[in-house]
Amino acid sequence: xxxxxxxxxxxxDVARHAGVSSMTVSRVINDYAFISDAARAKVLKSIEExxxxxxxxxxxxxxxxxxxxxxxxxPNSSNLSAFLMGAFRKAxxxxxxLLIEPSAAHPTPARAVVKLIEAGVGAVVLPPxxxxxxxILKLLAAxxxxxxSFATAKPSPDVTSVAIDDFEGAAMMTRHLIAxxxxxxxxxQGDPSHSTASRREExxxxxxxxxxxxxxxxxxxQGLYTYRSGLTAASQLLGLRRRPxxxxxxxxxxxxxxxxxxxxxxxxxxTELSIAGFDDTPVASTIWPQLTTIHQPIADMAAxxxxxxxxxxRRDADEDQARKxxxxxxxxxxxxxxxxxxx
Amino acid sequence: xxxxxxxxxxxxDVARHAGVSSMTVSRVINDYAFISDAARAKVLKSIEExxxxxxxxxxxxxxxxxxxxxxxxxPNSSNLSAFLMGAFRKAxxxxxxLLIEPSAAHPTPARAVVKLIEAGVGAVVLPPxxxxxxxILKLLAAxxxxxxSFATAKPSPDVTSVAIDDFEGAAMMTRHLIAxxxxxxxxxQGDPSHSTASRREExxxxxxxxxxxxxxxxxxxQGLYTYRSGLTAASQLLGLRRRPxxxxxxxxxxxxxxxxxxxxxxxxxxTELSIAGFDDTPVASTIWPQLTTIHQPIADMAAxxxxxxxxxxRRDADEDQARKxxxxxxxxxxxxxxxxxxx
DNA sequence: AGGAGCGATGATATCGATATCAATCGTCGC
DNA sequence: GCGACGATTGATATCGATATCATCGCTCCT
Numbered sequence: 224x225x226x227x228x229x230x231x232x233x234x235x236d237v238a239r240h241a242g243v244s245s246m247t248v249s250r251v252i253n254d255y256a257f258i259s260d261a262a263r264a265k266v267l268k269s270i271e272e273x274x275x276x277x278x279x280x281x282x283x284x285x286x287x288x289x290x291x292x293x294x295x296x297x298p299n300s301s302n303l304s305a306f307l308m309g310a311f312r313k314a315x316x317x318x319x320x321l322l323i324e325p326s327a328a329h330p331t332p333a334r335a336v337v338k339l340i341e342a343g344v345g346a347v348v349l350p351p352x353x354x355x356x357x358x359i360l361k362l363l364a365a366x367x368x369x370x371x372s373f374a375t376a377k378p379s380p381d382v383t384s385v386a387i388d389d390f391e392g393a394a395m396m397t398r399h400l401i402a403x404x405x406x407x408x409x410x411x412q413g414d415p416s417h418s419t420a421s422r423r424e425e426x427x428x429x430x431x432x433x434x435x436x437x438x439x440x441x442x443x444x445q446g447l448y449t450y451r452s453g454l455t456a457a458s459q460l461l462g463l464r465r466r467p468x469x470x471x472x473x474x475x476x477x478x479x480x481x482x483x484x485x486x487x488x489x490x491x492x493x494t495e496l497s498i499a500g501f502d503d504t505p506v507a508s509t510i511w512p513q514l515t516t517i518h519q520p521i522a523d524m525a526a527x528x529x530x531x532x533x534x535x536x537r538r539d540a541d542e543d544q545a546r547k548x549x550x551x552x553x554x555x556x557x558x559x560x561x562x563x564x565x566x
Numbered sequence: 567x568x569x570x571x572x573x574x575x576x577x578x579d580v581a582r583h584a585g586v587s588s589m590t591v592s593r594v595i596n597d598y599a600f601i602s603d604a605a606r607a608k609v610l611k612s613i614e615e616x617x618x619x620x621x622x623x624x625x626x627x628x629x630x631x632x633x634x635x636x637x638x639x640x641p642n643s644s645n646l647s648a649f650l651m652g653a654f655r656k657a658x659x660x661x662x663x664l665l666i667e668p669s670a671a672h673p674t675p676a677r678a679v680v681k682l683i684e685a686g687v688g689a690v691v692l693p694p695x696x697x698x699x700x701x702i703l704k705l706l707a708a709x710x711x712x713x714x715s716f717a718t719a720k721p722s723p724d725v726t727s728v729a730i731d732d733f734e735g736a737a738m739m740t741r742h743l744i745a746x747x748x749x750x751x752x753x754x755q756g757d758p759s760h761s762t763a764s765r766r767e768e769x770x771x772x773x774x775x776x777x778x779x780x781x782x783x784x785x786x787x788q789g790l791y792t793y794r795s796g797l798t799a800a801s802q803l804l805g806l807r808r809r810p811x812x813x814x815x816x817x818x819x820x821x822x823x824x825x826x827x828x829x830x831x832x833x834x835x836x837t838e839l840s841i842a843g844f845d846d847t848p849v850a851s852t853i854w855p856q857l858t859t860i861h862q863p864i865a866d867m868a869a870x871x872x873x874x875x876x877x878x879x880r881r882d883a884d885e886d887q888a889r890k891x892x893x894x895x896x897x898x899x900x901x902x903x904x905x906x907x908x909x
Numbered sequence: 910a911g912g913a914g915c916g917a918t919g920a921t922a923t924c925g926a927t928a929t930c931a932a933t934c935g936t937c938g939c
Numbered sequence: 940g941c942g943a944c945g946a947t948t949g950a951t952a953t954c955g956a957t958a959t960c961a962t963c964g965c966t967c968c969t
Binding site: 280 | 954955956957958
Binding site for chain 1: 915916917918919920923924925926
């Protein structure tokens with residue numbers, strides 16, 4: 224019987240309460256420039272008193288609902304949840320509808336793109352490695368669907384992008400290890416088909432060179448961003464006659480594998496071996512000791528990507544829109560897997 | 567210049583094309599019972615020809631946008647991404663707005679609930695262990711906000727719920743291990759503050775008893791659903807004089823830890839030791855060998871939960887609504903971490 | 910003084926759908 | 940053969956916001 228009903232204060236309620244028209248209220252909440260201070264104050268007061276909250280859905284009907292597609296390649300990607308969180312939060316805010324399409328569900332990524340286009344999306348967010356695929360970009364261009372490339376290491380100037388500076392991130396981590404006193408630092412490369420892999424390696428090498436530290440060939444081994452490839456790479460590195468005192472893996476999954484192998488060989492982490500990852504995925508704080516890694520604000524980046532995509536989708540034949548390029552801020556997260564080298 | 571514009575076929579376009587009123591079209595797509603076959607056929611044909619897709623957002627303005635809150639406790643929960651996927655997909659479909667609130671961001675879970683209530687949600691989805699918290703349920707009831715408990719092991723008959731049968735899941739896995747020929751099967755318990763933990767243990771014990779197999783006390787050790795607790799538990803079990811030939815951990819994170827420890831002790835998986843997990847989180851297919859585990863259709867469950875919550879949110883003082891209880895289907899996923907015992 | 914220019918505001922149409930109520934057409938019972 | 944009732948359909952209002960255009964009152968310029 225306590226039948227609570229959503230009283231749902233509307234814009235009109237606020238207008239009535241403030242003694243102005245609904246348009247004035249609408250303008251206030253949309254930060255329109257030309258409103259008298261008096262009117263603005265009245266409206267803000269009424270909003271406060273009534274506890275008004277704009278209805279994103281209703282707003283979207285008028286502003287034009289943009290349907291934005293999101294393609295993703297790896298359903299197990301550990302960053303997926305943060306990515307989705309951010310993307311959906313923003314989508315809810317601006318009232319645009321997200322269509323999520325796993326490219327793995329299709330014989331080729333191109334088929335997934337076609338499906339999204341047919342579903343009528345106005346823009347597509349492309350995580351790596353899809354955003355580096357020229358064929359896909361061509362397909363989208365032909366359909367007039369705007370692409371937003373996400374977290375690619377080499378964003379094309381022609382394509383709106385949200386990215387991180389992989390080079391700088393790797394450099395930050397390398398500096399951290401050097402500052403701890405490490406000299407023999409090994410590196411596990413990422414999947415060469417991802418553009419991020421080479422940038423991270425370059426960041427590592429450049430920083431080592433800058434510090435005057437040598438990087439013997441044996442200290443750089445190939446990985447594929449997978450746990451399993453990390454297992455192999457770790458065995459290789461830890462079996463070396465002259466074992467490195469620190470291993471920097473290009474992502475957290477591989478760093479977790481290094482941790483498991485070290486564990487297996489009775490090598491104490493971090494006292495005998497420092498391990499560093501990249502991405503700050505959930506596994507980094509799951510395993511023990513927790514990984515020192517580079518944190519990317521994936522959720523914020525995803526939100527930004529959706530916002531840009533929605534803008535692209537809405538825009539009419541207005542072609543000369545500036546392609547935006549957003550670079551997100553990275554942070555070094557020092558946890559328990561790195562320390563000064565022994566002895 | 568290829569200024570593609572979303573022509574966005576509307577309901578009215580379809581109506582005009584089919585020569586009927588828009589209401590008739592609306593009724594067809596909403597499966598209203600009393601439509602002549604002729605009209606239905608015409609409409610369906612037009613929908614097909616024009617490639618019409620209903621605009622969920624517009625629909626929601628009229629049906630009443632339900633705001634549904636989703637509380638979650640552990641931002642690193644590996645199931646989060648699947649959960650969010652399902653939840654948001656459904657939210658998009660029915661045009662309801664999701665408010666996600668991490669309870670960790672508040673001093674107490676109760677504060678998070680209050681925030682959602684103040685934000686005006688009509689219903690809340692509560693993952694464990696929040697859904698078992700009487701205080702929270704009381705708070706919600708006072709505000710007239712419907713709760714939907716998610717994946718709790720002991721759903722209250724008074725609360726709408728979407729759950730799995732933890733007992734049966736554990737039983738399935740235990741039967742699998744027994745069928746492989748294992749006799750000495752150890753068990754790692756979950757966090758006792760989660761209702762799922764005890765049900766899983768009961769499922770294990772009941773099945774062992776049924777098969778006439780003994781479960782010595784030393785073969786059941788406490789865990790907390792964390793990787794770290796799994797590390798400790800595994801060391802304990804694998805250090806036993808009479809080592810079990812299989813370890814069934816109540817979740818994947820702990821199973822992954824068992825794998826790491828086994829690795830460390832030079833115990834081959836699965837030839838010398840079988841490892842089983844529960845949940846089928848991403849880590850299960852990340853590590854190597856990949857874990858045999860119990861898969862829950864989290865995404866579907868989340869979608870169902872949102873759907874039920876939206877229903878709750880919309881319903882007026884209509885109190886005698888049936889509380890629904892949905893039980894999702896579990897599947898045993900056999901991967902590479904289990905095999906027949908050696909010798 | 911006349912009006913151009915602009916800041917500030919409101920009236921009204923609109924977005925794409927559904928809710929509600931009324932209208933139409935059989936046909937069935939008596 | 941008449942009224943009632945049920946199946947089927949359409950007209951119109953509505954949801955909560957924004958877009959567009961009109962209006963109003965000033966100031967400032969010539």
